[in-house]
Amino acid sequence: MPLHSPNLDDRRFQQFVDDAKRYIQQRAPEWTDHNVSDPGVTLVETVAHMADQIVYRLNRVPEKNHLAFLDLVGITLFPPTAARTDVTFWLSAPREETVAVPVGTEVTTLRTEHEDAVVFATERDLRVVPCALSRLVVQRRGEPVADRTADLAEGNDVLCFTEAPRPGDCLLFGLTSAVPHCAVALELDSRVDGVGVDPRQPPLVWEAWTADGWQPCAVHQDGTGGLNRPGDVVVHVPGGHVLSRNAGHEGGWLRCRVTEPLSDQPFYASSPTVRAAEACTVGGTTRVVHAETVYDEALGEATGLPGQRLRLAHAPVVGDDQPVLLQTAEHDGWQDWRVVPHFAESRPEDRHITLDAATGDIAFGPAVREPDGSLRQFGFVAPKGAVIRARRYRTGGGRSGNVARGAIRVLRTSIPYVTEVVNAEAARGGVDGETVEEAKVRAPITLRAQERAVTLRDYEELARRAAPETARITCLEGRVDDYGAHAVRVLVVPQAVPDPGGRLRFEQLVPGDALLERVTRHLDERRLIGTRLAVGPPYYQGITVVATVHAFRGVETDQVRRAAHDALYRHLDPLSGGADGRGWPFGRPVQAGEVFAVLQRVPGVELVDEVVLHPADPLTGKRGDATDRIDLERSALVFSFDHRVRVIGDTP
Secondary structure: OOOOOOOOOOOOHHHHHHHHHHHHHHHOOOOOOOOOOOHHHHHHHHHHHHHHHHHHHHOOOOHHHHHHHHHHOOOOOOOOEOOEEEEEEEEOOOOOOOEEEOOOOEEEEOOOOOOOOOEEEEOOOEEEOOOOEEEEEEEOOOOOOEEOHHHHHOOOOEEOOOOOOOOOOEEEEEEOOOOOOEEEEEEEEOOOOOOOOOOOOOOEEEEEEEOOEEEEOEEEEEOOOOOOOOEEEEEEOOOOEOEEEEOOEEEEEEEEEEOOOOOOOOOOOOOOEEOEEEEEEEEEEEEEEOEEEEEEEEEEEOOOOOOOEEEOOOOOEOOOOOOEEEEEEEOOEEEEEEEOOOOOOOOOOOOEEEEEOOOOEEEEOOEEEOOOOOEEEOOOOOOOOOEEEEEEEEEEOOHHHOOOOOOEEEEOOOOOOEEEEEEOOOOEOOEOOOOHHHHHHHHHHHHHHOOOEOOHHHHHHHHHHHOOOOOEEEEEEOOHHHHOOOEEEEEEEOOOOOEOOOEOOHHHHOOOHHHHHHHHHHHHOOEOOOOEEEEEOOEEEEEEEEEEEEEOOOOOHHHHHHHHHHHHHHHOOOOOOOOOOOOOOOOOOEEHHHHHHHHHOOOOEEEEEEEEEEEEOOOOOOEOOOEOEEOOOOOEEEEEOOOEEEEEOOOO
């Protein structure tokens, strides 16, 4: 099978001649004879023939030369980035001693017939610290705290809040120790008095005291239905949890606080009670990265000359703060070297190296001859004969690490007393490395922009470079009424992995503050003076489709209903929907006729009887009036919200 040659310039002989004749008409209108008999045209054809030969040879330049040409203009391939998520290690039973999960502990997804297991490794040490309940304190809004530990020990019912609960009332639990990054189970026995609330959505938040004040805790499980029945509450304590004094006693404090109810959220009619309470640590949560760690890789010996180059055995390298810890063995022990983007500011005594994360190439500082004939050394030169090793680096990354929540379930490294691992949220941030073809497309844009944001396309390209893990980025001219004159609005859609079943949750489409800050900071340094910059998410217009379809005779209606739902969620998807499957276009309206066609193509559907659209609010769940067309603003995207499909069957 022959190899396909790259096509850098698709122009041929006749196109060169035609282009030259058009330029003649523009630059020398007095030259009117363009026939082949004209001597000037003969010269044009001669030059066109030479250009055609040059292009023919240029199109056969190998990829290695392309990389060299790109490097000359400062274009290097972007390495892949690794997906990250939080994984909880659940204990088989509460322990009296601390359970340690060391850094580098590996967990994986399940291996199937068609897919290999995806390996993740912990980024830091995790200590699952044991705890117990030492104090129970009640704090009612506007009143001092009241210790109810003695009442609890005597088996008396303790009111969690005031008799008629008010927003701001708190029930505090004092633990015997601080439990940062741990999952704590609170076992509560109560008398059912707190009537009036929806057990699935009680007006309560759980918080932990940290060095920065009260911080929210993620609730893994609430078996009490808002403190309305005996059960367990399992919360994930944030990393900053510390010991502090409250009500005259020291402990690691957690609290349950009454919040202002939403407009349609039922509230407490009376306060729930607690008659018995216990606490224990049942697990711990830490960050994992889709990469494998390489330790103590020997790279050879130093030559003692400037500009020495080495290559790591495993590439690409995941770009952490220090992607590789390089060390040299010298007379006073192992010496660390720091990775820098370039040697422009490196002094002769600085132990600096550069790293090409895509290829794994490591370079030491060069020596440059100055105009006066002297040599200027950039960076320290490793002593001749010094052993060089890569103490630690990570390799891996790519889109394969973007796995759904609940997909990481296998503990590859055995940890005593740990029986289960699971990721509560999808892994995000994995991006494949840049190819040579993609770099060729990026090179002209980069050379034209020169790290300056002038046009809207410049803003888009620079924003993607600042956050390559984002799913979509678009830039619009900001409206004067909203953002003032000379405003650029950058809309960021984060990467999101659908849950099992192909459904996206609304919170997955909201970019984090750290991501928005990174994009804003990168663009702010490159924008024109006087340009206003607004970076944020787009407006998501919820869409609810209510449809009635008829299934073919003998076809299971449940199967048709599931297929119809899948088709609707797949088509009305901000990341992979639309006619081309590349995401719903910004500002494109939704029409009932188009949805009608989508449902008609569903296998098993004989006839689509009715299709109506409802605008919906993804946050409150409220739906608007039925319509056959929903218009979107130019900064808006669609979001599928609770489609309803009725399937009429004709099973004999």
